[in-house]
Amino acid sequence: xxxxxxxxxxxxxxxxxxxxxxxxxxxxxxxxxxxxxxxxxxxxxxxxxxxxxxxxxxxxxxxxxxxxxxxxxxxxxxxxxxxxxxxxxxxxxxxxxxxxxxxxxxxxxxxxxxxxxxxxxxxxxxxxxxxxxxxxxxxxxxxxxxxxxxxxxxxxxxxxxxxxxxxxxxxxxxxxxxxxxxxxxxxxxxxxxxxxxxxxxxxxxxxxxxxxxxxxxxxxxxxxxxxxxxxxxxxxxxxxxxxxxxxxxxxxxx
Amino acid sequence: xxxxxxxxxxxxxxxxxxxxxxxxxxxxxxxxxxxxxxxxxxxxxxxxxxxxxxxxxxxxxxxxxxxxxxxxxxxxxxxxxxxxxxxxxxxxxxxxxxxxxxxxxxxxxxxxxxxxxxxxxxxxxxxxxxxxxxxxxxxxxxxxxxxxxxxxxxxxxxxxxxxxxxxxxxxxxxxxxxxxxxxxxxxxxxxxxxxxxxxxxxxxxxxxxxxxxxxxxxxxxxxxxxxxxxxxxxxxxxxxxxxxxxxx
Amino acid sequence: xxxxxxxxxxxxxxxxxxxxxxxxxxxxxxxxxxxxxxxxxxxxxxxxxxxxxxxxxxxxxxxxxxxxxxxxxxxxxxxxxxxxxxxxxxxxxxxxxxxxxxxxxxxxxxxxxxxxxxxxxxxxxxxxxxxxxxxxxxxxxxxxxxxxxxxxxxxxxxxxxxxxxxxxxxxxxxxxxxxxxxxxxxxxxxxxxxxxxxxxxxxxxxxxxxxxxxxxxxxxxxxxxxxxxxxxxxxxxxxxxxxxxxxxxxxxxxxxxxxxxxxxxxxxxxx
Numbered sequence: 001x002x003x004x005x006x007x008x009x010x011x012x013x014x015x016x017x018x019x020x021x022x023x024x025x026x027x028x029x030x031x032x033x034x035x036x037x038x039x040x041x042x043x044x045x046x047x048x049x050x051x052x053x054x055x056x057x058x059x060x061x062x063x064x065x066x067x068x069x070x071x072x073x074x075x076x077x078x079x080x081x082x083x084x085x086x087x088x089x090x091x092x093x094x095x096x097x098x099x100x101x102x103x104x105x106x107x108x109x110x111x112x113x114x115x116x117x118x119x120x121x122x123x124x125x126x127x128x129x130x131x132x133x134x135x136x137x138x139x140x141x142x143x144x145x146x147x148x149x150x151x152x153x154x155x156x157x158x159x160x161x162x163x164x165x166x167x168x169x170x171x172x173x174x175x176x177x178x179x180x181x182x183x184x185x186x187x188x189x190x191x192x193x194x195x196x197x198x199x200x201x202x203x204x205x206x207x208x209x210x211x212x213x214x215x216x217x218x219x220x221x222x223x224x225x226x227x228x229x230x231x232x233x234x235x236x237x238x239x240x241x242x243x244x245x246x247x248x249x250x251x252x253x254x
Numbered sequence: 255x256x257x258x259x260x261x262x263x264x265x266x267x268x269x270x271x272x273x274x275x276x277x278x279x280x281x282x283x284x285x286x287x288x289x290x291x292x293x294x295x296x297x298x299x300x301x302x303x304x305x306x307x308x309x310x311x312x313x314x315x316x317x318x319x320x321x322x323x324x325x326x327x328x329x330x331x332x333x334x335x336x337x338x339x340x341x342x343x344x345x346x347x348x349x350x351x352x353x354x355x356x357x358x359x360x361x362x363x364x365x366x367x368x369x370x371x372x373x374x375x376x377x378x379x380x381x382x383x384x385x386x387x388x389x390x391x392x393x394x395x396x397x398x399x400x401x402x403x404x405x406x407x408x409x410x411x412x413x414x415x416x417x418x419x420x421x422x423x424x425x426x427x428x429x430x431x432x433x434x435x436x437x438x439x440x441x442x443x444x445x446x447x448x449x450x451x452x453x454x455x456x457x458x459x460x461x462x463x464x465x466x467x468x469x470x471x472x473x474x475x476x477x478x479x480x481x482x483x484x485x486x487x488x489x490x491x492x493x494x495x496x497x498x499x500x501x502x
Numbered sequence: 503x504x505x506x507x508x509x510x511x512x513x514x515x516x517x518x519x520x521x522x523x524x525x526x527x528x529x530x531x532x533x534x535x536x537x538x539x540x541x542x543x544x545x546x547x548x549x550x551x552x553x554x555x556x557x558x559x560x561x562x563x564x565x566x567x568x569x570x571x572x573x574x575x576x577x578x579x580x581x582x583x584x585x586x587x588x589x590x591x592x593x594x595x596x597x598x599x600x601x602x603x604x605x606x607x608x609x610x611x612x613x614x615x616x617x618x619x620x621x622x623x624x625x626x627x628x629x630x631x632x633x634x635x636x637x638x639x640x641x642x643x644x645x646x647x648x649x650x651x652x653x654x655x656x657x658x659x660x661x662x663x664x665x666x667x668x669x670x671x672x673x674x675x676x677x678x679x680x681x682x683x684x685x686x687x688x689x690x691x692x693x694x695x696x697x698x699x700x701x702x703x704x705x706x707x708x709x710x711x712x713x714x715x716x717x718x719x720x721x722x723x724x725x726x727x728x729x730x731x732x733x734x735x736x737x738x739x740x741x742x743x744x745x746x747x748x749x750x751x752x753x754x755x756x757x758x759x760x761x762x763x764x765x766x767x768x769x770x771x772x773x
Contacts, residue, residue, distance in 0.1 A: 039665035040636045052461050077463040089451050090458030094259045094369035094402055101370075101473035106463035108471045134259050134368075136405075140541050154463065166663060169541045169690035170730040196665050199732055235666030239734030241753035249761075416555050417580040421647040422599030439598075442588035 002028040002051055002158065002190070007060035009046050020046040022213045023060070028206075030157065030190035033180065035204035035221075037195060037234045042210040044194050048160045051192070052082040065157055078107065081151030082160040085167070087143035096130045096138070096146055103154045117153045124186070125149055125179065141172035148179065159183070160192045165200055177203060198237035209234060256405040257315045257361050259368050265481050266309035271371035272378045273482045278363040280489050285355030288496065292344050295351045302355065306362050316361035320354060327353055364401075370474045373398045392466055399455070407448055414443050504565040504575075504653050505531050507552075507684050512561035514544050514551060521547065522705055524561070527712035529654075533700030533771060534680045536715075537688045538729065543705045545688045546581075549656045552686070553578040565653075577652040581659045583643035584631070592616075592634070593627040596646045603650065612649060619645040620675050637668035641675070654684045661694060669694045693732065697750045700771055704729065716772040719748050747772060 009021040021043045028034055036044040049055045050062050053069040053076035062069045065079045084090050093099030097118065104114040122128045127149055130138065138146060144164065151159065161180075165173045180203060184191055193200060201207070207224055209217035211233045217224055224230065225240040261267070269277070284298065306313055320327075327350050335346035367375070376394035384390050415425070418439040425436055512525040521544040529535040537545050550556035552563060554572035563570040580586075589595040593609075596616050600608035613623040619641045626634070631642060640660070648655050660676060661669045677698035679685060687695065692702075702718040704711040706728075713721065722729040723739055731751075738756050739749075747769040749759035755768035 039667065049457075054457055054461060074463060074465055074468070077461060080461075082458075082461045084454060084458055086454065088406065089454035092369075092399065092402070092455070092459060092462075094372075095261070098368060098370045098473070102464075103462040105470045105473055106465070106468070108469050110471065111473065111475065114471075114473050132261055134261065136256070136258055150462065166691075169539075171540055174730060198666070202733070232667075237734070238732070238751065238753040238756075242734060242738060242757055245753060245757040249757075413580065414586065416550070417578075417583070417586055420553060420555065420578040420580065421583075421586065422602050422650060424602060439586070439588050443586050447585055 001030065001063075001065065003061075003063040004047075004050075005061045005063070007050065007057045007062055009050060009055060010058050011046075019213045021050070024213075024215045025060075026208065026215060026218055028190060028192070031184070031188065032205040033184055033191045033193060033203050035193050035195055035201060035207045036210065037201070037207060038210035038216075039196070039234060043213040044208075044210045045162060046213075047208075047210065048082065048162060048192060048194055051158070052080045052160060053077060054082070078154060079156055080158045080160065081154055081156035083144070083147045083151055083162065083164065085163045087140065087147050090147055091135050091143065091150075094134055096127070096133050096135060099135060099146060100150045100153055103150055107154065114153075117155070121149050121152045124182075125152075139172075141168055141175060144168070144172075144176070145179065152183075156189070158190045158192065160194070162194045163196065164193065165195065165197050173197075173199065196235050198235045198239070201237050202239070256409065257319055257364050258405055260312040260315075260365055261368070262310040262312070262366075264309040264311075266305075266311065267366050268479070268481070269485065270476050270478050270482045271367060271374040272476075273478075273485055274363065274367060274371065275375040275379065277485055277489065278359055280492075281359045282356050284492075285352050285359065292348050292351070295348060295355070299351055299355050299358070302358060302362075306358075309366075311362055311365055313362075313365075316358055316365065319361065320357060323353070323357060369398055369402055370472075371476070372401060374474070374476055389466070391470070403451070403455075407444070407451075410447055411440070411444050414447075415440055418443075503531075503682075504684070506566055507570065507654055507686075508564040508567070509552070510562045510564065512548070512551065512559055512563070514547050514556070515558040515560075516544070516547060518558075523710045525703070525705070525710050525712075527701070527703050529684050529686050530700060531684050532681060534677055534695060534698045535684070535686045535701050535703070536692055536695060536699050537686065537703045537705065538690065538692055539705035540707070541690065543707070545705055546658055548705070549578060549658055549686070549688055552576065552654070553656055574650070575652050576654040576656065577648040577650060578656040579644050579647035579658065579660065581662065583647050584639040586643065586647075587631040587639075590630060591627065592621075592629050592631055592642050593623075595631055595642060596649055598646060599649050611651075615649050615651065616642070616645050618675075618679065620671065621645065637664055637671065640664060640668070640672065644672075652683070654686070655679065657685065657687045659689055659691075660687060661689065661691065673698060693751055697752065697770070700773075714771065714773040716748050716770045719751075719770060720744055723748075 004024055004026050007021060007024050008019055010019050024047070036047060038044050046055065050057060050069065051064060056070045064076060067073055067076050067079065069076055091099050092102045100118050101114055104117065122131060125145060125148065127145060130142065135143070135146070165176060168176060180191065183189065193203065201221060204221055207217065207219065207221050208215060209224065209230060216233060217227065217230055225243060281302065285295070303313065330353060331346040331350045334349035335341050335343065337345055373394050376397045377390050380388065380390035380393050383393070423439045425440065507529045509525055509527050514521045525548065537548065539545050547556055551559045552572065553576050555578070587595055589598060593612065597608045597612040600611055605611065616623050621638060621641050626638070631639065634642065644657070644660060657676070661672055664672065673694040676685060689695065696715060696719070699715040702713055702715050704713070704718065719731065722731050723736065723744055726736070735751055735756065738760065742760055749755040749764055749768050750770055755764060758764040758768050
């Protein structure tokens with residue numbers, strides 16, 4: 001469970017009046033894929049970083065699995081894993097195996113436990129054959145899967161993806177969707193996906209729409225589909241538009 | 255082609271990382287300080303390369319990269335060649351082989367050491383600093399991450415150079431301040447990208463539970479084997495022989 | 503000004519290894535030309551080869567049936583061109599290449615070109631490039647990369663990283679520019695560009711194909727493994743057998759197509 005209670009955030013370099021996030025409140029439940037959408041600079045990334053405990057709210061309170069993220073409790077990083085946009089900037093190791101182990105070393109786990117976790121996650125993601133390879137030999141899509149594996153071994157309860165598909169080609173995008181669907185089915189986890197790619201919206205069971213630091217909409221995609229007032233606020237999927245046209249036609253006929 | 259870790263299976267790869275590092279330093283010293291003649295230097299270089307081939311080290315990127323330091327080779331070679339007053343081709347060749355020897359040896363070290371091995375090496379080397387309150391492991395991680403990102407940033411520099419040329423930049427004209435100014439299109443973007451990268455990396459490391467003061471465990475364990483002792487023996491033997499040769 | 507850039511049997515090499523098949527195609531003025539394919543298929547390398555930065559290739563490049571020398575006739579904007587900013591103002595950034603060329607009329611030329619990219623010069627000229635929004639940065643960067651008004655403009659992922667509105671606007675601007683220049687775009691996300699495209703070069707593992715956009719989409723619909731189109735489009739098109747003309751990748755056009763009321767403007771360019 002994630003709780004946002006009247007949370008505001010402001011980046012230091014900006015003026016006092018411009019909030020990256022202003023008085024936002026919501027709650028998120030696990031075991032579903034949640035989409036954070038909105039155009040550039042709307043506050044969705046800030047929101048994700050607040051959840052991951054990488055930023056502390058200026059006012060209000062963020063609670064993740066019962067932990068207040070403003071406390072200096074490092075437990076938060078065990079509960080929330082975040083996969084950033086550019087895989088190259090988050091891979092620490094020179095080989096796949098070392099990179100996956102980095103987070104586990106930070107958790108101060110014994111060696112046997114590390115090995116057990118690494119083996120099981122790599123089997124699950126069919127990543128075993130890459131284990132000994134240097135990171136530089138991987139393609140963009142494979143690097144992203146490495147980042148996912150590195151986070152999964154830490155057994156987080158929440159997974160956040162920051163625009164995961166915007167740099168993938170359409171083939172890799174499809175593979176990524178498969179991985180996400182598998183994750184949500186195979187474990188008790190909540191997935192938050194920040195996205196501007198309309199194709200991704202098909203995955204979402206719940207959508208949070210942000211604009212200029214405010215939360216404009218929370219609810220099911222089916223609902224958002226028919227909110228014409230909100231359409232200019234985000235990348236409105238052509239699929240939804242077609243659905244709407246067809247529904248209008250059917251309504252006219254009946 | 256970048257010189258980076260390229261795994262293989264051989265006794266050299268299985269060496270304890272600390273011995274690997276010591277051995278590298280040892281050979282570098284051998285090339286740079288000792289007063290051998292042209293023939294023995296050349297012989298040492300060939301021996302190093304042959305041993306590397308024997309132990310399955312991927313040498314191609316290293317040898318190709320020698321081309322990148324040709325200017326340095328030429329300059330130092332010419333200076334050394336004239337060092338005795340008259341031009342002496344033997345001193346020129348000695349200087350060139352010394353530099354190539356050091357370059358190839360360090361290249362081999364980078365090729366055969368993974369990140370955790372490098373980290374282990376630096377950690378062991380910095381251990382005496384613990385006495386003065388320095389965190390050897392943190393310092394080692396900083397070293398290792400810079401090594402890991404150096405080829406990435408060099409690659410980026412290359413891409414930015416190409417991209418700026420594609421929009422009409424010319425880099426090598428003018429002297430002094432003007433030359434520095436003509437490099438701005440290269441330096442500013444590379445620097446700002448490196449800063450963004452560093453910020454991203456810091457965030458990602460924090461998100462993965464990295465915390466400077468906290469106790470961490472180690473995934474890879476390194477032990478001392480027979481071959482390690484053997485290599486130490488060779489190093490000691492060589493030092494002994496060298497000292498004896500100077501004294502008598 | 504040339505009207506057509508032709509690649510004849512181009513074979514790319516990277517570190518002495520051949521990548522992909524022989525490529526032959528004709529890129530024309532008037533509409534945007536796309537290059538699509540998997541990551542690592544050699545799309546970006548092909549752009550660099552055309553621009554003269556990547557020398558490892560065999561085959562010939564012709565402009566209007568004459569041998570083509572890329573020197574000064576081509577501009578290549580790399581991915582994320584705003585990363586190249588290094589000047590203190592938008593004006594300096596845009597005019598940089600002109601000043602390097604000792605062009606006396608750099609100011610007028612820079613302003614005119616910047617406006618073509620949809621940036622109002624009077625409001626932005628003195629601004630610091632880092633003050634701009636993502637979409638504005640991209641437009642300024644692209645105009646700075648192409649300010650010498652070359653006959654051929656090569657763009658690597660010009661829309662990547664922008665939000666939807668930004669993508670739509672920029673796609674429109676690029677198609678305007680394609681009227682007077684040969685524009686070749688490498689992308690793995692062609693949805694916003696497909697409507698504006700003339701021809702598509704597909705670089706696949708098995709084969710290289712050069713087709714009119716209409717035929718390219720038709721083939722993708724018939725062979726799902728060829729190129730993955732958006733699911734909604736594929737599903738909608740299953741309802742009606744494909745004829746010679748194919749609707750654009752827009753809900754409205756597809757809807758009209760399914761209703762049988764589509765007009766010329768709802769169809770993709772068919773050569």
